[in-house]
Amino acid sequence: xxxxxxxxxxxLPGFRLSFGITLFWLALIVLLPFAALVYSTVxxxxxxxxxxxxxxxxxxxxxxxxxxxxxxxxxxxxxxxLVAWVLVRxxxxxxxxxDALVDLPFALPTAVAGIALTTLYAPNGWIGQYLAPLGxxxxxxxxxxxxxxxxxxxxxVVRTVQPVLEDLEKELEEAATCLGASRWxxxxxVIFPATLPSLITGGTMAFARATGEYGSxxxxxxxxxxxxxxxxxxxxxxxxxxxxxxxxxxxxxxxGISFVFLLLINLIQWWAARRHGAR
Amino acid sequence: MxxxxxxxxxxxxxxxxxxxxxxDIAAGELLALLGPSGCGKTxxxxxxxxxxxxxxxxxxxxxxxxxxxxxAERQVGFVFQHYALFRHMTVFDNVAxxxxxxxxxxxxxxxxxxxxxxxxxxxxxxxxxxxxxPGQLSGGQRQRIALARSLAVEPKVLLLDEPFxxxxxxxxxxxxxxxxxxxxxxxxxxxxxTHDQEEALEVSDRVVVMDHGHIxxxxxxxxxxxxxxxxxxxxxxxxVNLFHGRVDAGQLTIGSYEQALGQHQDADGxxxxxxxxxxxxxxxxxxxxxxxxxRVEHIHAVGPVVRVxxxxxxxxxxxxxxxxxxxxxxxxxxxxxxxxxxxxLAVFLQEDAGQQDYVI
Numbered sequence: 001x002x003x004x005x006x007x008x009x010x011x012l013p014g015f016r017l018s019f020g021i022t023l024f025w026l027a028l029i030v031l032l033p034f035a036a037l038v039y040s041t042v043x044x045x046x047x048x049x050x051x052x053x054x055x056x057x058x059x060x061x062x063x064x065x066x067x068x069x070x071x072x073x074x075x076x077x078x079x080x081x082l083v084a085w086v087l088v089r090x091x092x093x094x095x096x097x098x099d100a101l102v103d104l105p106f107a108l109p110t111a112v113a114g115i116a117l118t119t120l121y122a123p124n125g126w127i128g129q130y131l132a133p134l135g136x137x138x139x140x141x142x143x144x145x146x147x148x149x150x151x152x153x154x155x156x157v158v159r160t161v162q163p164v165l166e167d168l169e170k171e172l173e174e175a176a177t178c179l180g181a182s183r184w185x186x187x188x189x190v191i192f193p194a195t196l197p198s199l200i201t202g203g204t205m206a207f208a209r210a211t212g213e214y215g216s217x218x219x220x221x222x223x224x225x226x227x228x229x230x231x232x233x234x235x236x237x238x239x240x241x242x243x244x245x246x247x248x249x250x251x252x253x254x255x256g257i258s259f260v261f262l263l264l265i266n267l268i269q270w271w272a273a274r275r276h277g278a279r
Numbered sequence: 280m281x282x283x284x285x286x287x288x289x290x291x292x293x294x295x296x297x298x299x300x301x302x303d304i305a306a307g308e309l310l311a312l313l314g315p316s317g318c319g320k321t322x323x324x325x326x327x328x329x330x331x332x333x334x335x336x337x338x339x340x341x342x343x344x345x346x347x348x349x350x351a352e353r354q355v356g357f358v359f360q361h362y363a364l365f366r367h368m369t370v371f372d373n374v375a376x377x378x379x380x381x382x383x384x385x386x387x388x389x390x391x392x393x394x395x396x397x398x399x400x401x402x403x404x405x406x407x408x409x410x411x412x413p414g415q416l417s418g419g420q421r422q423r424i425a426l427a428r429s430l431a432v433e434p435k436v437l438l439l440d441e442p443f444x445x446x447x448x449x450x451x452x453x454x455x456x457x458x459x460x461x462x463x464x465x466x467x468x469x470x471x472x473t474h475d476q477e478e479a480l481e482v483s484d485r486v487v488v489m490d491h492g493h494i495x496x497x498x499x500x501x502x503x504x505x506x507x508x509x510x511x512x513x514x515x516x517x518x519v520n521l522f523h524g525r526v527d528a529g530q531l532t533i534g535s536y537e538q539a540l541g542q543h544q545d546a547d548g549x550x551x552x553x554x555x556x557x558x559x560x561x562x563x564x565x566x567x568x569x570x571x572x573x574r575v576e577h578i579h580a581v582g583p584v585v586r587v588x589x590x591x592x593x594x595x596x597x598x599x600x601x602x603x604x605x606x607x608x609x610x611x612x613x614x615x616x617x618x619x620x621x622x623x624l625a626v627f628l629q630e631d632a633g634q635q636d637y638v639i
C-alpha cells in the first residue's frame with residue numbers, strides 16, 4: 001500500500017503523467033459540470049426542489065423520457081442485432097453502402113433528423129397519410145418520440161455487436177453442428193450468448209443517448225404537456241423562463257435516475273462477464 | 280465404422296485442393312493424413328466430416344453413401360486445432376452440449392447426462408475441472424475437453440484437425456501418447472491431420488502422405504519410413520542428403536562410387552538421385568569405396584548421436600549422424616577431411632525426381 005501509483009514496474013514510462021492528465025481531464029469535462037449542477041440545486045432548498053420537480057407535468061415528462069428511451073433501446077436491440085447479423089454474415093451488392101448508412105444517424109444533425117421524420121410521419125406526410133386512416137398517429141404522440149429515438153440509437157447497437165459477430169470463430173458453429181445441434185440450437189446456445197455482452201453494451205449506449213435526446217424529438221413530439229413532452233424540453237423551457245434553479249433540479253433527477261440504470265446494467269454486465277470466466 | 284473415399288475432387292477457385300483422391304480407411308483404425316500446408320489434408324478431413332462438399336466423388340461410411348448426409352447426422356466427432364470450446368459454458372456444459380441438443384425423444388435424462396459427462400471427464404482426467412470455464416484452462420486441458428465433448432455423442436468416426444498443432448512441444452508429446460492409448464481402449468475409427476512427420480509416424484496405425492492434392496503414399500509408419508515410394512515422401516519424412524549420379528542396368532554410379540541396386544534393372548544410363556538419411560551415413564578416414572568426401576565444418580555433440588556437418592568441394596553440405604563411440608574412435612575435429620559411405624540409399628531416376636527439392 002506504500003504507493004498505489006507504482007504497483008507494477010513497467011517498461012513504458014509516463015504512467016504518472018498520463019494518469020494525472022486523465023484525472024484532470026475527467027474532472028474538468030465530466031465532474032465539474034455535475035458538481036456545478038449539484039451546487040446550484042442545493043441553493044434552492046428542499047421545498048423549492050420539491051416544487052420544481054414534483055409538479056405532475058414534470059413527473060409525466062420524466063416518466064415519458066425514460067419509458068420511450070427504454071422502449072426504443074429494446075427495439076434497437078432486436079433490429080440492430082439483425083442489421084449487424086446481415087452485414088456480417090451475407091455478401092450482397094451494395095453492402096458497403098448499407099454499412100455506411102448505419103452511421104447516418106451519428107452524422108446527421110439531430111434537428112435535421114427530427115424535421116425529416118416529422119415530414120414523413122405527419123398526418124399529411126409520405127407515410128403518415130397511410131397510417132392516419134388506420135387510426136395510427138405517429139407525429140405529436142409518444143409513438144413519434146419512440147420513432148425518433150429508435151432512429152438515433154440504431155448505430156450504437158449495430159456498431160458494438162458487429163465486431164463481436166465478425167470475431168466469432170466459424171469453428172464454434174461447425175463444432176456445434178458436428179455435435180448434432182440444429183441451426184436454432186446453434187443460434188440460441190452458441191451465437192447469442194457470445195454476443196450478449198456486446199448487446200448489453202450497445203443497448204445501454206442507445207438507452208443513455210435516448211434519455212438525453214432533444215433535437216430530433218421536439219419536432220416530431222409536438223410537445224403536448226402531459227402527453228408528449230420530454231424531460232429535456234422541460235429543462236430548456238425552464239431555462240427560457242430564466243428559472244435556472246428549476247432546470248437544474250429536473251436535470252439532477254434525470255441524472256440520478258440515469259445513474260441508477262447505468263449501475264444496474266453494469267451489474268448485469270459484470271455478472272455476464274463472470275459467467276464467461278476469466279479470459 | 281469403415282470409411283471409403285472415392286475419386287474425391289475439390290476446387291477452390293483456381294486452386295485444386297484435392298485431385299481425384301481415393302482412400303480406404305478400415306474400421307477401428309487410427310490413420311494420419313500427413314503433408315505440408317496446402318496439400319489438401321485438412322480439406323479431405325473436412326469432406327469426410329461433411330463440413331465441406333466435394334465437387335465430385337463419394338464418401339462411404341460403413342459401405343453406405345454418406346456424400347450428401349448432413350454433418351449433424353453423420354455422427355462424426357470433430358476436434359479442431361484451436362479447440363473451438365464454447366467460452367460461455369462450463370467444462371461440464373461443453374461436454375454435455377451434444378447430449379443436451381438431442382431431440383427430446385432421444386435425449387438422456389439429466390442424471391444420465393451427468394453420469395456420462397463425468398465418466399468422460401474422468402477418462403480425460405479432468406473431472407476436477409467440471410465447473411471451470413474454458414478460459415481458465417491450459418491449451419492441453421482445453422484440447423482434452425474438446426476431445427471429451429466430441430466423444431460424448433458416441434460418434435462412429437473421430438476426426439482430428441491438427442489436434443496438437445497449437446500446443447508446446449512437451450504437452451504435445453504427452454497428448455500424443457495419451458491419444459494413442461485412448462484409441463487402443465476405444466477402437467473408434469480415427470483420422471487425424473498433421474504436418475509433423477514425427478507425430479504421424481509415432482501415433483498412427485497407417486500414414487497417408489499427401490502433396491498437392493493427391494496421395495503420394497499410404498502405408499504403415501515403419502514401411503513408409505524404410506521404403507518411401509517417391510522423392511517427396513523421402514524428403515518430407517526427415518533430413519536427407521542428396522547425391523546425383525547415374526543408373527545403368529541396376530548399377531548406381533556416383534562419381535567413383537558404385538553400387539548394385541535391386542531395382543531399376545532396365546535403366547539405361549539414366550540420371551538418378553540417391554537420398555541418404557544422416558544416420559545411414561558412416562564416416563571413415565579411408566578413401567576406398569567412399570561415396571563422397573568433405574571437410575568437417577561443425578560438430579554437434581549434444582545427445583546420444585553426434586551430428587557432423589561436412590562441406591564438399593563443390594560447396595554442398597552433407598550431414599551425418601554417428602554414435603558417440605564411433606565419433607570418439609574417429610577422433611575428428613573441424614577442418615579434417617573425412618569420407619562417407621552409405622549404409623542405405625533410396626534411389627530415384629531423375630524423370631520422377633526432377634520436379635522439386637522440397638524445403639520443409
